[in-house]
Amino acid sequence: MNDQNEKITSFERLAPFMLRSRVVEIGRQRLEQVRKQLAFVLVTDDIAENSRKKALQLFPCPVFQCFSSHDLERFFGCHSTKMLGFRRSPLSSNAMKELKMYKITEDSLHKNPLPERPRVAILGASGIGRHHANWWHLEGAEVCAFLGSSKEKVAATTAKLQAIFPFAGKGYWDLAELLECEKPDIIDVCLPPELHVQGCEVALRAGCHVLCEKPFVYDAALSSQEMISQARALVELAAEKQLMLGICTQYAVAARFCLETCPPESGAVHHFHGRLTSPGANRARGAEQTWIDLSPHMLAAAQVAAPDASPDWNTLKTEFSGQRANAEFVCLRGAGQETLVVQIETHHADEPPLHVRELEFDGKQFAIAGKAGPDGVFQLEITTPLGQITRPDMLRQLIRSFKAGKVEVSGAAGLQNLEWMLKIMGK
Secondary structure (H helix, E strand, O other), X not given: OHHHHHHXXXXXXXXXXXXXXXXXXXXXXXXXXXXHHEEEEEEOOOOOHHHHHHHHHHOOOOEEEOOOHHHHHHHHOOOOOOEEEEEOOHHHHHHHHHHHHHEEOHHHHHOOOOXXXXXXXXXXXXXXXXXXXXXXXXXXXXXXXXXXXXXXXXXXXXXXXXXXXXXXXXXXXXXXXXXXXXXXXXXXXXXXXXXXXXXXXXHHHOOOEEEEEOOOOOOOOOOHHHHHHHHHHHHHHHHHHOOOEEEEOOHHHHHHHHHHHOOOOOOOOOEEEEEEEEEOOOOOOOHHHHHHHHHHHHHHHHHHHOOOOEEEEEEEEEEEEOOEEEEEEEEEOOOOOOOEEEEEEEEEEOOOOXXXXXXXXXXXXXXXXXXXXOOOOEEEEEEEOOEEEEEEOHHHHHHHHHHOOOOOOEHHHHHHHHHHHHHHHOO
């Protein structure tokens, strides 16, 4: 990833010269006014998908996607900006050379890069990974292999998988051998968080699309900036290789369904309250661990509620105590738009209620429960203001989309999610 880091540094060096030369245009209205004079448009990794599509439709010049809104603030001093325009000039031409691997097109957004029955390998299939494997099987993919930590673990995991569905693949304890022998289309990374980076990078370099469990990146031995840099490098590598990279924060799927079912009356959500409780048994103890395990899901729902917003960290309030981790903050939208208040409660419970999954948007509550359907397959029952609605499992929906070539939670969204998670932890 050194080449990519050099590209970032080179672009950053050009930034002050472009500012002094007044080739940088800020603000969507301004960009529309001068769109015929622009050499290129730069959108961030954490911009909403609809905004990205609109940029491609609106501007006749090339559109590149990389960096976060925080990077743009550092480079150009623009706060909460996710789209910049650059007027034609020699400096802009040099900048475009540095960004060429990040160019996006309509074809790249709509193309389904997978065969009808993709070959999927699961990295870590003894825990949550076995459920991933089952959903892939039910969605019609071929679960061709999995990675375990030893010969003995592989044998035990094979038996677990075969007890769930007719698994006929092979277990490996060497990733390079798995990739060489199986040549999977998709790698589903369900390893411990500290191994996510290695698993994702090796898979992407081998030409595989990657779906990664949450948190996207986390290693207690690293600094916040090191973790963010690792996540950003994976996003950039996927873009360079033109491969899909998705993150399993599946409550984003649930949040979209809730907002489609009961749209906000004013067109925008002004208050989001997420509550997520999970059993504390057999888990690492402490409020910080609760936050690492559960907050990515609720933060993903908040990202859906205000896709182009940025937190005002001066408003952050947290309560980390025992097995509970709660946070409240305000998200700022663009000029003239109202803010979004975000409240998140997470809890690893040792006593009932052990399962609480609630999303609330502007006072409209959605309680998420699950049970086996008539065919024995787990499904959701969501209590909404309009009554109870049955839906496929959130993770199954996310995997179904990925198989169809659609990433529900992109690596860029996962990067933003990670930045928020770490900031709230005080990292």
